[in-house]
Amino acid sequence: MPDLERDLVALALVVDLPAERDLAPAVRARLHKPTYAGRWRRAAGIAALVLVVGLAATMAVPDARTAVLRFLGIKGAVVIRVDELPPAAKAPAEFGESVGIAEAERVVGFHPLLVGGRDPDDVRIDRFSPSFIMLLYGEPEIRLRLIEMVGGTIEKYALTEQRVERVKVDGRPGIWVEGRHVVAGLFGLPRLAGNVLLWEQDGLTLRLEGRFTKEQALDLARSVR
């Protein structure tokens, strides 16, 4: 049977699966029929669809194309441009159960990366969603929050005029989102968030939030190990 499976893998290289077709024009035409309610959901949906269908290269509006292209390529996180932010709960930015780092590691099943290699002041986990860990540094008013995630997807909704850009963290792909935006997909209801840097590292999706500039965030991210 291993021979058969090996041969099937080889057969996949020559089997006739038709070349990819551009689905964008037909999908876009159908989506622009005015049958949908809710401005933000419409905008978010189209933006998300643009993302998933991979229409970016064919978009007609240069600004929009640039924006959409920025969001491609980061694993575990997607930023969706909207004209109006979706409703968001005034949920606390910190969640879950406070535990020691060893217990957190046992629950999430991966070794947490630390900012500057320094132990955090607090560690939070959600035992019902053990793919996330939140490391907290500093006092609440100057707090730095590092969320580490394996699997799943962080969704962010940002206004079209907001600064959202692709960055590199020591060569690793990342996204910088500046200003108030809505985050979903992490835990609980969508909530408002501030400046955030997202990046991939060691198989994890990392999300660093705090009152910092992009340059400060990048410096901090580079110290994560």
Add this chain to the structure above:
Amino acid sequence: MHQGIAFRTAYVFTGVADDAQEAAQDAFVKAYRALGRFRAGAPFRPWLLKIVANEARNRRRAAGRREGLAVRAAASAGAEDAAPSPESALLSAERRQELMAALNRLRSEDREVIACRYFLDLSEEETATALGWKRGTVKSRLSRALERLQAEVEVPVA
């Protein structure tokens, strides 16, 4: 981003490129309209592929066809005047023909699970959602499909 895999997945179930294109387009439109039901934090691709597969199967049924994918070699593979390709080093032309013929003798369900795992390189989770099976079922049904394929390969051609 997911355009290619959506189209190829649809093709596995329809076996006709134009139908696959229509099915994939329908799926993207439906996915957009169902975004509100997408569970935040869940992986997006399996969810999308499930919609794609459903659309493709519906289209095949509507066309009155029972069979989907018919496995054949791409036109570029095995052309006599073509330069030797890397894949020809992995699989002889004779073995290729033998495997494709055996695959096409399988029932469509077996062919689909093999195509999902080996031709589309879908994960077990994605295969399960695309086929509408439980995840644990994929492994056992794939195993049985491979056994039947092996048996077909061993059947001497009359």
